[in-house]
Structures are given as structure tokens and as C-alpha cells.
Amino acid sequence: MAVGKRFEYGDPKFGRLQLLAERINVTFYKLYIVNCFPVLRFFPGFRKMYNELMDRTAELYSYIREYISQHGNTAPDDIRDFIDAFNKTKQDNPGFLPDMTLTYLIADLFSAGTETSSLTLCWGFLYLTAYPDVQEKVQAELDRVVGRDRPPAFSDRVNLPYTEATIMEIQRIATIIPLLPHRTSDDTTLLGYDIPAGTNVFVNLWDLHMDPSRWPDPHRFDPARFLGENGRLRTHDAFMPFSTGYRRCWGEQMGKMELFLFLANTLQQFTLKLPEGAEPDFHGISTAFIYPRPFSLIVTKRE
Numbered sequence: 001m002a003v004g005k006r007f008e009y010g011d012p013k014f015g016r017l018q019l020l021a022e023r024i025n026v027t028f029y030k031l032y033i034v035n036c037f038p039v040l041r042f043f044p045g046f047r048k049m050y051n052e053l054m055d056r057t058a059e060l061y062s063y064i065r066e067y068i069s070q071h072g073n074t075a076p077d078d079i080r081d082f083i084d085a086f087n088k089t090k091q092d093n094p095g096f097l098p099d100m101t102l103t104y105l106i107a108d109l110f111s112a113g114t115e116t117s118s119l120t121l122c123w124g125f126l127y128l129t130a131y132p133d134v135q136e137k138v139q140a141e142l143d144r145v146v147g148r149d150r151p152p153a154f155s156d157r158v159n160l161p162y163t164e165a166t167i168m169e170i171q172r173i174a175t176i177i178p179l180l181p182h183r184t185s186d187d188t189t190l191l192g193y194d195i196p197a198g199t200n201v202f203v204n205l206w207d208l209h210m211d212p213s214r215w216p217d218p219h220r221f222d223p224a225r226f227l228g229e230n231g232r233l234r235t236h237d238a239f240m241p242f243s244t245g246y247r248r249c250w251g252e253q254m255g256k257m258e259l260f261l262f263l264a265n266t267l268q269q270f271t272l273k274l275p276e277g278a279e280p281d282f283h284g285i286s287t288a289f290i291y292p293r294p295f296s297l298i299v300t301k302r303e
Ligand code: HEM
Pocket: 108, 109, 112, 113, 114, 116, 117, 120, 176, 177, 180, 181, 241, 242, 243, 244, 246, 247, 248, 249, 250, 251, 252, 254, 255, 256, 259
């Protein structure tokens, strides 16, 4: 979708791109203070990490520019991918965004669009092994509504409220992006506080998703929070894993589709378990995202 290429599993370039995106996330998080006070990048302790971040980012950008240059500057009538769409808009609107913006946008799409869904799925697998009763209920709903003779499709989602509620509860309890760094573009007032333009402001999604006044017993994994008395799905005003407002996630629909298709198809066919004697560890590793600690999983084909 982004660069017009489908990467195969095991493609060394894709592996490198993923590794770069992950390392950039980790280093970016450690250096967040430098984002607020840029002068710190010259100080020992920060300088080495800052240079590493710049080198990795430059490597990521150079891979992306390779794909951009393969496309040339003119877009075909039949748009194949994001690069074509950008070039076409540029062709039709002279003075559109500078070329380098395309590189930044693709890097953004790449890192925002891969780690997010895969991390949520990893957390989901961990919670489903720790709460086998939830896993069984999802499987029973899938058997009842979809059966086993065809794979679940995205259009089945509306008839699978418990499965949907489980995905929402995974997103709430894992909150893979806990803090959203924003900056005010204008002077504003919030809850009586004056906030000048140019202030770094962090939205604390983790706190919102774990606030006991909104989510009773917030550390309990309980998809029923998202179900009404009639078993229908219900939303919650404190649930916003894709954020809200002007900068909310671009890829929300795609992310939801990936989570649903991957989880529903896996649980239709397989049961997930932790190895004998293993205890689930819900303490994540904090970077710009929260990663689960590595764990082993036993995947068994369902009878
Ligand atoms: C489970 C999956 C996903 C989750 C939980 C998620 C969550 C988020 C969150 C919390 C933000 C920050 C919004 C803010 O700063 O207020 C964001 C931004 C963004 N996401 Fe996602 N996302 C997911 C999947 C995707 C996918 C699949 C794509 C693209 C294909 C994507 C593209 C983006 C982009 C480009 C931004 C930056 C938007 C901007 O700054 O204007 N995301 N996402």
C-alpha cells in the first residue's frame, strides 16, 4: 500500500526495516527529554544515543527514498500506492508539500502501521492464555455465528459482539501507546489553566484506560465491560486507543480490521496456552510503545 511492494516473510530488507523501526522507537523514548530540551543532545550520555537515533533514521529514510525514486516523478492514471497518490496530487497542485515530506510520511506509516497491530496481538495472545474462559467464549461465539467451514470475514464482525468486546478489552488493558506527545499550536485554556502556544502536552491514555472511577477493578481482563445487558456491544467514552481529535490515528479502520481478522481466524482454528508451569507476566517493557516481555505459547489445532 505504501511503496507498492509486498514483502515476503523472511525478506532480509523487511527484517532490517522492522528492526530499524523498533530501535528508533526505543531510542526515541529514551531521548524524549532531548525532544523537550534540544540542547541536551550535546551532553555526554545523550550525545551517543542521539547520534545513533540520527544514523538509524537516516538509514530508514534512505531505504524509503529508494522506493520513491523507483516510482519516478510522474504518477500513472491507475494509482497503485501511496507514492503514486502523493505524486499525482503534486502534479495537479504545484506548490504541494515538499518531496522530503513523502519520505517522512512513509516512515510514519511504516512505524505507526506495523508495530501497533502486532504488539496489540501479542498482548492479546498473552491475556487470552491467562484467561482461558474468555478464549472459550470467543471460540463458542465464532462456532455459533461463523462455524468452521469458512474463515471469519470482516463483515461477520457485527454479529460477533463478544469477540469485538474482547479485542476492545485487549486494547484497553494493554494500552500499547501510553503517552501521546502533542504541542499546542495556539494559546489555550484547559480546566482553568492557561497553556501558551508551543507547550509540550502529553495525553495520558494509560491513565484514562486504567482509571478505577471509570473502569472498576481496572487490572481485571473483562470483555463484559464493553457489553450491554442485552449482550450488545457498547462503547465507553473513556476508551480511545486510537486517540481522538485532529491527530487521531489515520489507520484506525485498517488497525481494527487487522486485529479482528487475525484474532478471529486464529481462535476459530487454534487454542492458545502457556507452557506447563509458566506464569503470565503482564509487566510490559516501556518504549514509545509498551511491549510484552517475550513469552512462549503453545498453539494447538482445535478438535
Ligand atoms: C492497533 C492498531 C493501532 C493503534 C492502537 C494505533 C494508535 C494510534 C495512536 C494512539 C496514534 C496517536 C494519535 C495522537 O497523537 O493523538 C496514532 C497515530 C497514527 N497512526 Fe495509528 N494505530 C494503529 C494502527 C495504525 C495503522 C494500521 C496505521 C497505518 C496504516 C496507522 C497510522 C497512524 C499514523 C500515520 C498516525 C499519525 C497521525 C498524525 O500524527 O496525524 N496506525 N495511532
